[in-house]
Amino acid sequence: MKIFINQVPAEGLLLEEEIKPSALDLETELIKFRSNLKVRAQVSRGINALIVKLDARAVLCASCSRCLKDFEWEFDKKAQLSYSLDSSITFIDLNPDIREEFMLDYPVKPLCSEDCKGLCVKCGKNKNEGGCNCGST
Ligand SMILES: [Zn+2]
Numbered sequence: 259m260k261i262f263i264n265q266v267p268a269e270g271l272l273l274e275e276e277i278k279p280s281a282l283d284l285e286t287e288l289i290k291f292r293s294n295l296k297v298r299a300q301v302s303r304g305i306n307a308l309i310v311k312l313d314a315r316a317v318l319c320a321s322c323s324r325c326l327k328d329f330e331w332e333f334d335k336k337a338q339l340s341y342s343l344d345s346s347i348t349f350i351d352l353n354p355d356i357r358e359e360f361m362l363d364y365p366v367k368p369l370c371s372e373d374c375k376g377l378c379v380k381c382g383k384n385k386n387e388g389g390c391n392c393g394s395t
């Protein structure tokens with residue numbers, strides 16, 4: 259997503275764009291995408307600066323670090339960015355910052371739910387799906 263400075267009116271601008279995750283190299287070993295990235299950017303002018311209120315969403319997929327099951331969730335990242343301007347700058351490319359903001363909030367240990375019970379250490383059964391007969395808790 260690029261913002262051309264001379265296209266930003268005094269009253270500001272709302273930009274919307276769908277970006278492919280591959281275009282931003284957003285997938286990791288752990289985190290996969292199930293949708294495109296939907297980005298809204300509310301752009302306004304400051305004094306020699308551009309203020310961008312960013313709202314980026316996507317459906318992500320990961321394996322739960324406790325029960326190993328794949329799960330999806332909606333990731334919604336809001337951030338406010340500001341860029342100082344001078345006469346040499348004609349546009350701003352938001353993509354590197356969008357990428358950074360997104361990856362900052364990736365879970366280190368994804369969990370399908372806060373109280374995921376994980377797997378039985380004896381038989382490997384997913385304890386979210388009911389008890390097993392091992393008697394382990
Ligand atoms: Zn889990």
Ligand SMILES: [Zn+2]
Nearest residue numbers: 378381390392
């Ligand atoms: Zn068991």
